[in-house]
Amino acid sequence: MPDQTGASAAASRIAVLDWGWAETLLALGLQPMAVAEAPLYGDRVVVPALSRETIDLGLRSWPNIELLRSLKPDLILSQAGYGVSQARLDEIAPTLALPLYSAxxxxxxxxxxxxxxxxxxxxxxxxxxxxxxxxxxxxEAIAAEAKKYDGRPLLIIKFTDDRLVDIYGAGGLFDDILKRLGIQNAWNGATNNWGFATAGLDAIARYPEARIIIIEPGPPGTFLKSALWQSLPAVRNGRVTMIPPTWVFGAFPSAMRFAEVIRRGLDLA
Incomplete structure (x- = not known):
């Protein structure tokens, strides 16, 4: 087995431009020195938690390059095909640009x-x-518990405002987890390379037998009490579950968090 302590020490100053790789690093027991949009990470990704000392590198799509350079990282982690090119980052420090959401x-x-x-x-x-x-x-344990679920397909949504939702389907992290758990994803429409489609509430109405899963935060104001929302078949029949914030574009830790919050949300325990 390699000398993990020595190898880790050689790359102890790690800057991360993607939250999926930040959570992955944390799952491996390593705290990144700096993360893009670090203050928002705790609200969107939630766990595993970043250290309060983590330096904020600015936008994930366009980080503060001068700050990044001044930190002299040993290693930069980025998502391939998103944000600053690997060639430019390699000028600052060795960069591992890895694909996550792709064709x-x-x-x-x-x-x-x-x-x-x-x-x-x-x-x-x-x-x-x-x-x-x-x-x-x-x-495997959660999949075994899911066998007692009623089998109703899930329509997983996140509100962008009080009229539009992102619906997560094929090509998304959550769809991959539903397959592992043996639970059907209701959405059979087209999705992009990030695994979601943006649609109006009429799209939800086309799945009257589904159970709606809302990823917090919900819509603004009192929309969930409105006549428009209450008219949806799933809502009328009490088939709506709100789950806590879970990063929809995450990596393996976000996948595991989704499995756990779905387990609780569907009362599989």
Whole structure:
């Protein structure tokens, strides 16, 4: 087994431009020195938590390059195909630009590959192996509990305002997890490479038998009490579940968090 302590120390100053890789690094037991949009991470990703000392690098799509350069990181983690190019980042420090949401449309598999690659780069291979073994066992346990679920498909939505929602389907992280749990995703419409479609409430109405899963925060104001919302068949029949914030564009830790919040939300325990 490689010397994990020594290898990690060689890359102890790690800057991360993507929250999926930040949570992956944390799952491997390493705290990033700096993360893009660090203050928002706690609201959107929630866990695993960043240290309060984490430096904010600015926007994920366009971080503060001068600040990044001044920090002299040993390693930069970024998402391939998003934000600043690897070539430009390589001028600052060695960069690992890994794909997550791409034309392959298999983010859970991409997240697992990336976790192993980040572990190899930081000398945490054994930690990664144990983490994935524990995660697989946990998913199997939740899938076993899900066998007692009533089988109603889930329509997973996140409000962008009081008229539009993002609906998560094929190509998304949550869809991958639903497949692992043996629960059907109601949405069978087209999705982009990030695994979602943006639509109006009429799209929800087309799935009257579904159970609606709302990812917090919900819509602004009192919209959920409005006649428009209350007229939806699933709402009228009490088939709406609100789940706490879960990062829809995350990596393996976000996938595991979604599995746990769905377990609680559907009362599978």
């Amino acid at each position: 392959e449309r298999k983010p859970l598999a991409a997240a697992e590959r990336a976790l192993k690659e980040i572990a190899a780069k930081t000398g945490r291979e054994q930690v990664a192996t144990e983490y994935l073994q524990q995660s697989d066992a946990r998913l």
